[in-house]
Amino acid sequence: MTAPQPTPAPRPSPSIGILLCNLGTPDEPTPAAVRRYLAEFLGDPRVVEIPPLLWKPILHGIILRRRPAESARKYRSVWTEDGSPLLAYSQKQASLLRGWLGEAGLGPLQVALGMRYGSPGIVAQLETFRAQGIERVLVVPLYPQYSATTTASVLDQIHQWNMRQRNMLDLRIIKDYAAHPGYIAALARRTLEHWQTHGRPDKLVMSYHGIPQRNIDLGDPYQQRCLLTARLLAEQLGLRESQYRVTFQSRFGRAQWLQPYTQPTLEEEAHQGLQVVDVMCPGFASDCLETLEEINMEVREAFLHQGGKAFRYIPCLNDHPSWIDGLGDLVLENLGGWLPADAIARQPRGSRT
Numbered sequence: 001m002t003a004p005q006p007t008p009a010p011r012p013s014p015s016i017g018i019l020l021c022n023l024g025t026p027d028e029p030t031p032a033a034v035r036r037y038l039a040e041f042l043g044d045p046r047v048v049e050i051p052p053l054l055w056k057p058i059l060h061g062i063i064l065r066r067r068p069a070e071s072a073r074k075y076r077s078v079w080t081e082d083g084s085p086l087l088a089y090s091q092k093q094a095s096l097l098r099g100w101l102g103e104a105g106l107g108p109l110q111v112a113l114g115m116r117y118g119s120p121g122i123v124a125q126l127e128t129f130r131a132q133g134i135e136r137v138l139v140v141p142l143y144p145q146y147s148a149t150t151t152a153s154v155l156d157q158i159h160q161w162n163m164r165q166r167n168m169l170d171l172r173i174i175k176d177y178a179a180h181p182g183y184i185a186a187l188a189r190r191t192l193e194h195w196q197t198h199g200r201p202d203k204l205v206m207s208y209h210g211i212p213q214r215n216i217d218l219g220d221p222y223q224q225r226c227l228l229t230a231r232l233l234a235e236q237l238g239l240r241e242s243q244y245r246v247t248f249q250s251r252f253g254r255a256q257w258l259q260p261y262t263q264p265t266l267e268e269e270a271h272q273g274l275q276v277v278d279v280m281c282p283g284f285a286s287d288c289l290e291t292l293e294e295i296n297m298e299v300r301e302a303f304l305h306q307g308g309k310a311f312r313y314i315p316c317l318n319d320h321p322s323w324i325d326g327l328g329d330l331v332l333e334n335l336g337g338w339l340p341a342d343a344i345a346r347q348p349r350g351s352r353t
């Protein structure tokens with residue numbers, strides 16, 4: 001008699017990687033590093049939709065000759081011991097999310113950060129996941145409001161890499177979370193904490209990065225997603241329409257961008273007698289050049305110059321515990337079917353506030 005064959009042990013379910021993605025930033029605040037970064041960023045056809053034959057000579061012949069020196073000076077004004085604020089905060093978010101998932105008993109999930117331009121690159125992180133034997137990846141762009149200029153560009157890069165794989169990764173994408181309760185709650189918490197210390201302002205301005213108006217006309221839902229976040233946050237804070245405004249910053253080039261523009265709006269408001277303003281940037285998960293320099297330095301100065309009395313900047317969500325809670329919830333909600341149902345159901349929820 002032959003001994004019964006042992007039943008093969010069940011194959012463990014494929015392990016999961018969580019890939020946080022953000023824009024990226026220069027490696028150093030020097031003209032050379034900024035030039036490399038801008039060449040990649042502004043050479044992306046999702047970002048500048050001018051036909052390459054027209055655009056490349058303008059980019060390389062004019063913009064990349066002039067802009068890097070001025071941008072490097074601005075980067076130097078916000079650079080920290082840990083490097084670029086955008087990179088430092090995004091890395092912190094990845095490591096805090098790793099800890100959060102570990103505490104929730106989901107330690108085996110791998111969490112990594114990939115930048116669309118510059119390093120650490122998205123492709124390098126996908127290669128690392130592959131080497132770790134990961135077969136399933138949840139992509140979490142650190143852009144709450146979908147735009148083709150940002151989110152879709154990240155997804156293009158990931159899909160292009162996947163298209164070259166024999167055994168493709170199983171991908172899940174979080175396209176947009178402009179209305180996610182954990183994200184809105186984190187923004188509200190951040191704002192209320194600021195008000196506890198400084199009192200309420202005469203007006204709250206929510207400033208988002210702009211995009212060309214033409215992109216909206218052609219169907220990019222970005223503006224509508226920004227306005228949705230703003231309305232939900234205002235509701236949560238109990239603000240009437242007269243108590244807040246939505247504006248768009250960081251215009252690039254001469255075309256019409258989303259309006260109203262942040263700086264002229266704040267100058268006009270100061271002119272009309274607005275004294276105490278709070279400004280926040282809900283579309284940026286991390287503080288970066290556009291918030292720390294453009295808003296908290298340039299726009300501040302412009303507002304005060306026009307007679308405003310107090311300009312108070314509310315920092316981005318960065319490493320705020322409510323944001324890590326919100327991000328953790330967002331991730332768990334998108335892992336259904338990849339984790340045993342009870343692993344998700346058991347997770348602590350509503351621990352934020």
Ligand SMILES: C=CC1=C(C)c2cc3[nH]c(cc4nc(cc5[nH]c(cc1n2)c(C)c5CCC(=O)O)C(CCC(=O)O)=C4C)c(C)c3C=C
Nearest residue numbers: 023024025047071086147149150209211252283288289290
């Ligand atoms: C948060 C969402 C962002 C959208 C939408 C976006 C669109 C967009 N941006 C440019 C041009 C530039 N953006 C620059 C910096 C920058 N942009 C974002 C985010 C969004 N951009 C961030 C987080 C940053 C800061 C990066 C950092 O390192 O801190 C810059 C570079 C800065 C400079 O040289 O002055 C440019 C240029 C376009 C054209 C665009 C949509 C069409």
Ligand SMILES: [Fe+2]
Nearest residue numbers: 023209250290
């Ligand atoms: Fe930008």
Ligand SMILES: [Fe+2]
Nearest residue numbers: 250289290294
């Ligand atoms: Fe800017």
